[in-house]
Amino acid sequence: MQEEKRTIKYNDAIRNECNEKIAEYLEELPNYCAAFNSSRARQIQVRARKENLRDIKLFFRFITETNPLFKDKSLKEITPEILEQFTASDFEDFANWISEYNGKDKNGADMTYTNSDVGIKRKLSSVRALYRFLYNREYISSNPSLKADLPKLQKKDASTTKILEKFQREPFFAEVDAAYDNAFEKIENEFVEKGKNSKRTLLLPAIAMRDKTMIYLLITTGMRLSELCGIDCTDYSREMGTINIIRKGNIKDSVYISEEVQGKFSNHHQLSKDEVPHD
Structure with a gap:
């Protein structure tokens, strides 16, 4: 019997791709990140959740690469207690670090990534969302991310839009x-x-x-x-x-x-x- 072929729509394909990437990120991140992702499923779309986890992974990478106290730790070993120790200056350092940092492209080649104020604000917002979740679920007793200043973006002037x-x-x-x-x-x-x-x-x-x-x-x-x-x-x-x-x-x-x-x-x-x- 010939198997019936099913055409996968674009939105379904994107959703499947994002879910696969989310699963990949969660394999590298601590268990509480899975709970965080589940809590966000009722609030935002799957693509946004994927970007949240990508930004959080980058934040954890910043911790392990720049802080001598945690340089020997894996991403999974970043506990809520460690996150609670952060100060406003630590978040400022993270913002400066992601403005230009080294990484790998999809093929594993070395690449330098840059972020504008828009990108920096989005990544800090993802980190803040994680801290808010940890605080609300009583993983941490204080939320130091509230001390972090987000970049102020200039509002777009609707009158400049050309039709x-x-x-x-x-x-x-x-x-x-x-x-x-x-x-x-x-x-x-x-x-x-x-x-x-x-x-x-x-x-x-x-x-x-x-x-x-x-x-x-x-x-x-x-x-x-x-x-x-x-x-x-x-x-x-x-x-x-x-x-x-x-x-x-x-x-x-x-x-x-x-x-x-x-x-x-x-x-x-x-x-x-x-x-x-x-x-």
Whole structure:
């Protein structure tokens, strides 16, 4: 019996990837970090929890690498009692340390990482969240992280946000259309030379239209890239002229799209059905 294939949606794939990374971090961190992560599961999304643990791991690494008293300890040996000994100056030292520190990239090569005030504030906020959890659960009797000063960020001026007018968008879309026409011509030439001998080859026209539609969606709706990647064909409602997206914070929303973009969405869907034979 042939096993049924299941298409994993973008959001599911991201969730699985984050959960795997969380499990990896928890293997290296003390047990109370697992309890901390569980408590945050009801408050924030999985990606934010992954980033929390990554920041906390970095904080523990700072402790073991810069403090002579703890240089021989593993990350798992950092106890709440050790954390309670920290002072405001220790948190300032951590903020300075993460502004530029050495680490490894995904391939294990040496790399220098830098953080702006935004990154420093986020990492300190993760550490503060851990301290708040430890204090509320009575692992520690005081919360020294409250003495840490977070970087003050300049608020964005909404009036500086620029929205492209139609006359500004049209030249850009003309370039996109020209690139699509050029790609489609190459695809047709490939069909003539090599024939339609695989499902991948058959899908090329639909893929080209998909890419074009994605650019139009980004420009005309202003949605985030992560929101765009989470879209499935079933999220599009031709009758309503809307597309369902999942916004930051796992909030579901419907976005109205122009008739022009609706047409491209329909063309992509039709090309997928026409070009690829169903088994």
